Amino acid sequence: MLLIINLMQKIILFFSLLLVSIGALAQRDTAAFTKFNSFNNAVLNGGIKKVEAQKQFDMVLKRIALLEMLRAEFIQPKLQWVFPLKGYNSSAIGGTHGNGYFDKGYRYLDGNKHGAHPAHDIFINDKNQDCIDDRTGKPVNVLSVDDGWVIACCNEWEPNSNMRGGKFIWIYHPKAAVFTYYAHNSAIFVKPGSYVTQGQKIAEVGRTGYNAYKKRSPTHLHFSEFKLVDGIPVPFNPYEQLKKARTL
Numbered sequence: 001m002l003l004i005i006n007l008m009q010k011i012i013l014f015f016s017l018l019l020v021s022i023g024a025l026a027q028r029d030t031a032a033f034t035k036f037n038s039f040n041n042a043v044l045n046g047g048i049k050k051v052e053a054q055k056q057f058d059m060v061l062k063r064i065a066l067l068e069m070l071r072a073e074f075i076q077p078k079l080q081w082v083f084p085l086k087g088y089n090s091s092a093i094g095g096t097h098g099n100g101y102f103d104k105g106y107r108y109l110d111g112n113k114h115g116a117h118p119a120h121d122i123f124i125n126d127k128n129q130d131c132i133d134d135r136t137g138k139p140v141n142v143l144s145v146d147d148g149w150v151i152a153c154c155n156e157w158e159p160n161s162n163m164r165g166g167k168f169i170w171i172y173h174p175k176a177a178v179f180t181y182y183a184h185n186s187a188i189f190v191k192p193g194s195y196v197t198q199g200q201k202i203a204e205v206g207r208t209g210y211n212a213y214k215k216r217s218p219t220h221l222h223f224s225e226f227k228l229v230d231g232i233p234v235p236f237n238p239y240e241q242l243k244k245a246r247t248l
């Protein structure tokens with residue numbers, strides 16, 4: 001009996017120590033994510049060297065790898081995405097058969113001044129441009145396509161700002177080792193270091209961003225996918241994944 005009580009005490013002690021250390025680590029990680037977020041903003045404002053960018057991505061991905069180990073989940077990567085707009089599917093993607101995507105000339109390090117359009121614009125029903133869906137009378141929820149970590153985001157944007165992404169979110173998906181990017185939101189509901197699950201609401205569709213705010217631009221989500229190549233995010237076309245994605 002005494003032996004069992006002793007063992008129980010040890011187990012309780014072990015778990016409380018584990019909880020304390022996870023808590024401490026999570027706190028340190030908030031700092032790591034905040035640091036990365038400021039770095040990403042610095043890229044947008046220009047003047048960052050490639051070596052520094054590689055170092056920063058390496059730092060944040062190592063943190064995520066550690067956190068994933070602590071989560072100790074042995075779930076399989078989800079092969080099928082959730083479509084990033086609630087109640088919509090790939091028919092809302094702009095262009096013909098996804099031809100709105102072109103990545104030639106895009107460089108992450110060029111920040112806000114980048115060329116090309118390494119993304120798909122996904123349009124909502126919003127004739128009067130008030131960011132309310134004409135069919136439902138409600139804002140349209142932006143959903144994370146897969147499980148992942150929010151590594152950077154911007155929750156501030158003013159109509160006179162020349163920043164093109166407006167209120168945006170970057171998510172890293174460790175199991176597929178890819179990043180997704182969601183821009184022009186009206187409001188965002190996550191912060192750097194947040195863990196999000198597939199289909200979780202992260203934002204609402206909006207018109208923030210230098211071009212997205214203009215009258216000639218119909219209300220849409222600007223959506224991209226990136227892989228790290230030599231420590232720098234490089235876009236690739238997510239059209240096939242978007243076509244196969246499940247609508248929530």
Ligand SMILES: [Zn+2]
Pocket residue numbers: 117119120121221222223
């Ligand atoms: Zn776009």
